Amino acid sequence: MSGGDGRPFGAPLKRKEDPRLLRGRGKYISDIKLHGMLHATVVRSPHPHAEIRGIDTAALLADPRCMAVLTAADFEDMPELVCIDAEETTLPFLQPALARDKVRYVGEPVAVIVAEDRYDAEDLMTLLEVDYAPLPAVVDPERALEPDAPILHFQSNLTDTLHYSDGDAAGALASAPHVLRERFATQRYAGMPMETRGVIASYEERSGFTLYSSTQVPNGVKTNLQTALGLPENGIRVIAPDLGGGFGVKLQIYPEEILLCRIAQRVKRPVKWIEDRWEHFVSTTHGREQFHDVEVGYDDEGRILAIRDDCVTNTGAYLQSLTMVEPFIGVCMLTGPYHLENFEATAKVVMTNKTPMNPFRGVGHVQAAFTMERIIDSVAADLGLDPVQVRLRNMIQPEQLPLNRKFGNVLAGTIVYDSGDYPTCLKKAAALAGHADFADEQEQARAEGRYIGMGIGCFVEETGLGPYESGTVRVEPSGKITVLTGACSSGQGHATTLAQIAADELSVDMDDIQVLHGDTDLVRFGVGTYASRTAAVGGTAVRQAAGKAKDRAAFIAGQLLEVDPVDLELRDGAFTVAGSPGASVSLADVATAVAPGSPLPEGVADYGLEATDVFHPKTNTFAYGVHVATVEVDIETGVVKHLRHVVVNDSGRVINPLILEGQVQGGVALGVGGALLEEILYDDDGQPRNPNFMDYLVPGVQNVSPEIVVEHMEIPTPLNPDGIKGGGEGGAVGAPAAIANAVANAIRPARIAATPLFPARVHEAIVAAGLGATVEGTKS
Amino acid sequence: MSTHTIRVTVNGTEHEAEVPARLTLADFLRERLDLTATHLGCEHGVCGACTILLDGETARSCIMLAAQADGSEITTLEGVVAEDEDLHPVQQAFWDRHGLQCGFCTPGIIMSTLELLREHPQPTREQIDDALGGHLCRCTGYVKIVEAVEQAAGVLSGSRA
Numbered sequence: 001m002s003g004g005d006g007r008p009f010g011a012p013l014k015r016k017e018d019p020r021l022l023r024g025r026g027k028y029i030s031d032i033k034l035h036g037m038l039h040a041t042v043v044r045s046p047h048p049h050a051e052i053r054g055i056d057t058a059a060l061l062a063d064p065r066c067m068a069v070l071t072a073a074d075f076e077d078m079p080e081l082v083c084i085d086a087e088e089t090t091l092p093f094l095q096p097a098l099a100r101d102k103v104r105y106v107g108e109p110v111a112v113i114v115a116e117d118r119y120d121a122e123d124l125m126t127l128l129e130v131d132y133a134p135l136p137a138v139v140d141p142e143r144a145l146e147p148d149a150p151i152l153h154f155q156s157n158l159t160d161t162l163h164y165s166d167g168d169a170a171g172a173l174a175s176a177p178h179v180l181r182e183r184f185a186t187q188r189y190a191g192m193p194m195e196t197r198g199v200i201a202s203y204e205e206r207s208g209f210t211l212y213s214s215t216q217v218p219n220g221v222k223t224n225l226q227t228a229l230g231l232p233e234n235g236i237r238v239i240a241p242d243l244g245g246g247f248g249v250k251l252q253i254y255p256e257e258i259l260l261c262r263i264a265q266r267v268k269r270p271v272k273w274i275e276d277r278w279e280h281f282v283s284t285t286h287g288r289e290q291f292h293d294v295e296v297g298y299d300d301e302g303r304i305l306a307i308r309d310d311c312v313t314n315t316g317a318y319l320q321s322l323t324m325v326e327p328f329i330g331v332c333m334l335t336g337p338y339h340l341e342n343f344e345a346t347a348k349v350v351m352t353n354k355t356p357m358n359p360f361r362g363v364g365h366v367q368a369a370f371t372m373e374r375i376i377d378s379v380a381a382d383l384g385l386d387p388v389q390v391r392l393r394n395m396i397q398p399e400q401l402p403l404n405r406k407f408g409n410v411l412a413g414t415i416v417y418d419s420g421d422y423p424t425c426l427k428k429a430a431a432l433a434g435h436a437d438f439a440d441e442q443e444q445a446r447a448e449g450r451y452i453g454m455g456i457g458c459f460v461e462e463t464g465l466g467p468y469e470s471g472t473v474r475v476e477p478s479g480k481i482t483v484l485t486g487a488c489s490s491g492q493g494h495a496t497t498l499a500q501i502a503a504d505e506l507s508v509d510m511d512d513i514q515v516l517h518g519d520t521d522l523v524r525f526g527v528g529t530y531a532s533r534t535a536a537v538g539g540t541a542v543r544q545a546a547g548k549a550k551d552r553a554a555f556i557a558g559q560l561l562e563v564d565p566v567d568l569e570l571r572d573g574a575f576t577v578a579g580s581p582g583a584s585v586s587l588a589d590v591a592t593a594v595a596p597g598s599p600l601p602e603g604v605a606d607y608g609l610e611a612t613d614v615f616h617p618k619t620n621t622f623a624y625g626v627h628v629a630t631v632e633v634d635i636e637t638g639v640v641k642h643l644r645h646v647v648v649n650d651s652g653r654v655i656n657p658l659i660l661e662g663q664v665q666g667g668v669a670l671g672v673g674g675a676l677l678e679e680i681l682y683d684d685d686g687q688p689r690n691p692n693f694m695d696y697l698v699p700g701v702q703n704v705s706p707e708i709v710v711e712h713m714e715i716p717t718p719l720n721p722d723g724i725k726g727g728g729e730g731g732a733v734g735a736p737a738a739i740a741n742a743v744a745n746a747i748r749p750a751r752i753a754a755t756p757l758f759p760a761r762v763h764e765a766i767v768a769a770g771l772g773a774t775v776e777g778t779k780s
Numbered sequence: 781m782s783t784h785t786i787r788v789t790v791n792g793t794e795h796e797a798e799v800p801a802r803l804t805l806a807d808f809l810r811e812r813l814d815l816t817a818t819h820l821g822c823e824h825g826v827c828g829a830c831t832i833l834l835d836g837e838t839a840r841s842c843i844m845l846a847a848q849a850d851g852s853e854i855t856t857l858e859g860v861v862a863e864d865e866d867l868h869p870v871q872q873a874f875w876d877r878h879g880l881q882c883g884f885c886t887p888g889i890i891m892s893t894l895e896l897l898r899e900h901p902q903p904t905r906e907q908i909d910d911a912l913g914g915h916l917c918r919c920t921g922y923v924k925i926v927e928a929v930e931q932a933a934g935v936l937s938g939s940r941a
Contacts (some may be wrong), residue, residue, distance in 0.1 A: 014875055021883030024817025028884065031816035118887040119802065194821040194829060194918050242817070245883030245918050277822040446884040470816035491882025491919050525884040662878045662924060669921035693826035693916065701922040708907070708923050731921075 009722070012658035015188070015496040016510070017489075026242045029198035029214040037068055037200070039118040041259060042273065043111040043128050044283065045103035048137035048686025049150060050355035052101055055111065056129040059320035063127055065120040068697040070112040070259060072100040078229035079258050083319040093159050095318035095356065096761035097228065097258040101134070104317035105355050106688055107282025111253045112263055114271055114337055127596070127704040135688035141291070141350035148352075152317060157351040159319065162327055164407050167342035170618045172306030172774055176297025183568040185401055185754035186367040186736075188314070189678040190288035190484050191360035192698055193490070195244020199311035199463040201260035202270035208235040209261050212463030212698050216490050217528030222520045224253035229261055236261075240518035246490030247670070248360030249284050252321035270410045281691030285358035288368040288678055289314040294403040295410035297342075298379050304484045309334060309376075310358045313349050313357075320358040324349065324409075329364020329462065331413060332407040336372050336460045337422040338394040338626055354688040359530070362732040369459040370755065372649045373737035377455070377744060387741075388430050389457055395422045399543050417460060418651050418717045418725075425713055426458060426626045429648040432709060442745075451771075452643070453746025455567060457627040457738030463651075463726030464536030464621035470525045473502055474610035476596045479573060479588030481506060481513045483546075484612075486519035486526015487538030491730060492663065494534060496657045498542050501722070507545035508573045508587065525614065532623065532726030535655055540615040540720040550610035553590045555610070558602045560585050620718045623725040625649035627668070627734035630705075631742040635772035638763030640676050641707040642742055647734065652725030657712065660727050667731015673699045674732070675739035679756050786850040790815065791859025795918070797845045805839075806830045808846035817857035817887045821916070828915035831888035832856050835899060838895045870894060870932040871928040879928030881919030889915045893929050901937040905931070 020026065035066050050482060055071050072078060076316040080094040099110050110130055115121035127368050136150040172180060208231065208628055216239040243250065256273055264271045274281065286548050290313045297306040313327040326345035335343065376394070381386040396403060398421040408414035428434070429652075438454045445452045472484035483502050487494060499513040516522060529538075550570060557575040558565035561583050568575045574592070577583040591609040593601050600607065602619040630644040654660050677697040681689040690696045716723020736755055743762060744752040750769035754761065766772050787794065789811060799808060809815045809832070813937075817834045818841055821827035825843040825916040832841045861868045867875065870893050880886040889912065892897050896903055896911035903911070917925060 015878065018875045018880060018883075019867060019871075021880060021886060022874055022890070023863070024815075024865060024887055025863070026817075026883050028816075028819070030820065031810075033814075119800075192829060192918060194916060195819070195882070196821075242881060244821075245882040247918065277824065299924075491884075493881070656876050662881060662920060665921035665923045666881060666919045667921075670918070692824055693822050694824070698916045698917060698918065701909050701926065704922050706923065706926060708921055716798070 007504055008330060008500040008510055009655060010658065012697040013496060013500065013510065013656055015497060015659065016495045019252070019494065023226055028195055028242045028244050028273045029200065029212055032212055032241060034200060034202060035614055037270040037272050038114050038116060038267060039121050039271040040112050040452055041116045041121040041125055041250060042109050042256060042278065042279070043113060043125050044695055045099065045101055045108040045110055045347055047132050047134050048106050050103050050133060051136040052099060052103065053131040053133055053147050059129065059557060060113065060124055060127040061122060062317050065115045066124050066686045067116065067264055068114040068692050069128070070263045072098045081253055081255065082224050083323065084321050092363045093155055095255070097201040097255040102409065105353050105684065107355055108278065109259065112259045113264055114267060131682055135512040135546045137353040139313050139352050139354055139682045139684060139686050141352055141449060144350050144352050149232065151429040152351045152353065158348060158750030159351055160349040162331065162347040164331060165344045166406055169306045169308045169342040169344035172342040173295055173297040173308060176305045177300055179383065180296040180298070180375065182378065182753055183740050184292045184294065184371040184374055184652060185296055186288050186290050186370055187679040188286050188354070189674055189680055190286045191247030191249035192196040192282065193245030193247055193249065196275035196277060197250060197254065197284055197651060198274040199256045199260045200270055200272045203261070203265040203552045210237045210239065211257060211406040212239045212241060213257055215240050216243065216251045216252055216530055217489065218488060218518055219486055219523065221253050221257055222527055225257060225261065225535060226568065226718040238489050238520045240706065242581050243490035245466065248530055250490065252358055252526065264541065271677065277693065278691050279428050281680065281696070282355055282688055285320055286316065286355050287326065287357055287360040290326065290359065291657060291721065292371040294371065294375065296375050296379065300383065302341055302379050302383050302385050302393055304338065304379070307335070307340060307741065311347040312349060314352050315349055315651055316352060316354040316356040316357045317403050320356045322359050323357055323361050323540060326357060327408045330367045332665065333365055333460065333462065337458050337636065338368060338372070338397050346542050346680060347531055354682055361667065362729045365461050365733040366674065366736055368739060369457055369737040371734055373457050373741055374753065388426065388435060391426055391456065391458060392423055395426070397423065413619050414637055415462070416619055420624055422624060425624060425648050425650060428711065429626035429628050429646055431648040432648065432711065433630070435628060450609045450745045451633045452630065453629050453633065453742040453744070454628060455738045455741025455743070455745050457734040457741060458736070459733045460622050460732065461626040461733050462620050463532035463623040463728055465531035465533045466615055466617050466620070467527065468614050468616040469527050469541045470523060470537040470612065470614045471538065471545040473542065475549060475553060475587050476593040477588060477592040477593065479512060481508060481585060483513060483515045484523050485515065485517045485538050485542060486523045487534040489530060491536065491658045492529065495658060497535060498539060500655050501539050501542050502546045505543055506550055506587070507570045523570060531636070536621055536720055536724040536726045537615055537617055538653065539724055541613055543721060544613035544615060545611045546709045548613055550766055553587060553609055556590045556601060556604055557585050559603050560590065584774070591707060619719065619720055621652065621725040621731055623651050623727060625730045625734050627738035629735065629738035629742040631739060631746060633743060633746045635766060638759035638766060641763060642672055642703065645705045645708045645735070647731065648707070648711045648713065649727060649730055650715050650725065651730070652717045653714050653723040654712055655724070660712065661710045663728050664710045664731040668708050668735045669699050669704045670732040671735020672704050672739065675736040677703060734774050784847040784850070786847055788849050789853045791855060793907050793921065799848055801845065804842055804847045804848045805844040805849050809841060815856050819884055819885065819887055827885065828888040828892070829885050831891045833891055833895065838892050857890055860890065869877070869935040870897070873928040873932035873935065875929055877924050877928040879925045883892035884914055885917045889925060893932065897933055897936055902933055
């Protein structure tokens with residue numbers, strides 16, 4: 001265990017960033033005001049699919065409140081958003097910054113209007129006349145593949161089909177004693193941070209563009225903007241202020257970042273745009289919508305012999321930066337912690353007239369875990385076996401790790417599970433949840449007319465994604481330490497956890513460390529925060545940079561004390577000489593000795609005490625965990641109550657258990673939303689049906705169990721020096737699977753094959769199973 | 781559009797202002813007075829991030845007009861303690877219990893907690909759920925928020941006793 005002996009690494013320290021936020025001194029994008037700033041609104045398509053025959057700006061420009069308008073006509077070459085998986089096939093499906101001839105989803109940007117005041121800018125939107133010729137729309141991905149379906153782009157709505165195969169699935173299915181055929185569906189929902197997106201752009205001839213954006217990836221936005229606007233590296237600076245949550249939906253470039261730069265340059269004043277919640281629902285990326293048609297062969301003991309998976313992902317109207325991750329992970333991580341000889345999958349990637357999809361918290365893994373864990377429970381139920389035993393029979397054993405899973409993609413490389421002990425994790429979680437005794441409890445509850453259920457959700461998750469992260473550690477002449485990271489925070493607490501790593505390496509007080517991020521002029525190279533990567537990759541970069549700074553400090557201290565650096569010990573911010581307690585120099589003394597303004601110490605060649613390092617992980621880490629959910633289902637209404645939730649997680653070594661527990665609990669709540677409450681709904685014509693918080697239910701305090709118990713196994717990964725795997729997403733990955741299994745367990749033998757488990761859907765399953773039919777007043 | 785002269789006391793300071801009829805109270809606080817702790821998460825009265833105390837009662841400043849606040853006394857998060865004072869026990873409890881992550885919903889939740897603990901110094905779990913039920917937090921899963929409210933209740937009722 002870590003956290004002993006007073007070391008900051010591993011200690012449940014309170015967060016350094018909190019006093020500022022608790023006093024109301026956070027600085028989020030909407031709090032920033034620049035001198036002379038104007039306000040923009042984005043005119044968006046009200047149609048899911050339409051030709052644009054013309055845009056008439058005359059009435060708009062005649063209004064004195066209109067400072068500027070931007071339409072596709074203002075661009076010679078329309079910049080497009082990037083897609084990382086830029087193979088030939090994906091290129092025609094990229095989103096233009098502004099729609100030119102055609103719109104393909106409700107919410108697609110068509111024009112930008114600028115006024116002195118946001119209220120006025122919103123008034124002006126009604127004066128822009130866009131001549132739309134509506135086209136038939138398609139929202140169902142299977143309908144989109146039919147020969148007579150409306151085509152979004154050209155030729156076909158099928159953008160790509162991924163194929164993965166290992167062993168002989170067809171042969172094993174043909175000879176399997178039992179075969180399960182089922183369609184498992186995960187709905188479209190979204191990260192839904194409490195802060196919407198926002199952008200402020202300004203342009204000055206002296207320094208070029210400065211863009212404030214509520215982004216998880218300032219350096220990525222900078223690079224993409226260079227491409228979109230044709231700028232050199234020093235032509236643009238991107239600043240990410242405090243973020244009010246991200247959850248993945250702020251990890252790519254968006255049209256507004258390009259458009260506001262253009263319009264700010266034109267009006268020669270800073271321009272601000274803050275997304276409203278309706279816009280957020282239609283213009284910020286969605287995720288998840290994925291269907292798995294599986295055939296599963298298994299034997300009498302519940303051993304899975306083969307799986308064939310036909311997967312369809314509804315990506316919406318355009319491919320975004322990382323859209324292809326959703327189908328890739330959805331099938332390649334399907335089998336999670338289980339051993340499987342025979343596997344065959346195809347993943348179709350289909351365009352429809354919905355808002356584009358891109359990863360958010362738990363991308364692909366959520367659908368994979370839901371599908372696989374429902375498979376396991378279905379097999380156990382069919383054979384009358386204990387679901388824990390069936391899992392144990394199929395699990396990869398610790399001695400099989402590292403294990404090459406053979407599949408991979410451009411971004412992730414080949415999947416190699418690095419380290420861990422999946423069976424022990426399951427046993428611990430089952431014990432903590434009281435799984436062995438639950439059947440009795442359940443029987444007693446049933447006798448009282450209460451339908452309670454317990455369900456398990458195991459997962460393995462790709463974490464600590466590359467390609468790299470940067471870290472800089474500077475010792476100031478005052479002895480204060482400045483840490484710079486490319487991994488900017490969207491609420492995870494990097495100002496604390498990265499300081500814990502630097503404090504650990506430099507043996508200094510946490511109060512002396514300040515972590516800065518979110519400014520591309522401050523951090524020249526960086527990647528950002530997503531894919532549970534900052535602790536593992538960003539933390540390692542900080543550890544290495546601090547190590548280099550320490551080595552340099554030791555060398556300088558050796559020169560000052562006239563001793564060999566190997567005889568020096570760094571403790572409490574000072575070097576002492578082993579065996580001579582009187583001889584000592586502090587880090588402040590060392591930094592002062594190499595500060596410009598006076599001659600350098602003998603033998604020291606350069607001024608300054610600072611080091612930068614970049615960590616490129618060889619490959620990803622793989623965190624894993626087991627969730628056990630307990631629920632109660634109201635048999636008359638289908639309402640599910642989330643009673644208790646246990647998580648045993650292996651995120652590798654833990655920097656700060658308080659923060660990690662918060663990450664897991666928050667992830668579980670997001671999973672409760674995905675399991676029970678949240679779905680972005682469209683009607684058949686492509687109109688969003690619930691783009692507001694009255695009709696789209698984000699879990700509130702009453703929806704989430706008051707008891708979310710989190711325990712950690714800390715099996716270090718060999719892939720980075722601190723053995724960190726990452727823990728930002730696992731809560732969201734395991735929860736929907738566990739909750740769905742718990743509901744299925746509560747109302748067995750009812751069929752549960754899709755989320756969200758809205759009361760109506762659960763009730764339908766209850767009625768179909770003939771449960772509760774005797775209750776007076778229950779209708780089908 | 782009509783304009784109205786309003787007089788309000790915000791965090792102990794009196795203000796007189798000329799406001800358009802349609803200016804929301806939240807925008808008045810944020811844009812005119814630069815009190816940006818009051819956050820806007822949905823602008824349709826659901827998420828609770830914009831919650832303030834209006835004459836001591838919680839109110840959603842995103843669905844109220846500034847003109848409606850004429851004559852009232854308003855407290856925002858900035859007014860809970862002075863800049864040079866220690867954190868209020870409610871703020872301290874949120875810090876101690878890791879009751880916030882991104883911090884965006886936190887201002888509204890603190891204002892509702894202050895009202896809850898004034899009305900129910902030792903609240904039951906149901907009373908806490910009722911008070912927090914009008915707030916959405918996407919980061920924490922609420923467990924640590926509830927722990928923070930319970931800690932603050934303990935500290936405040938202890939100090940009153």
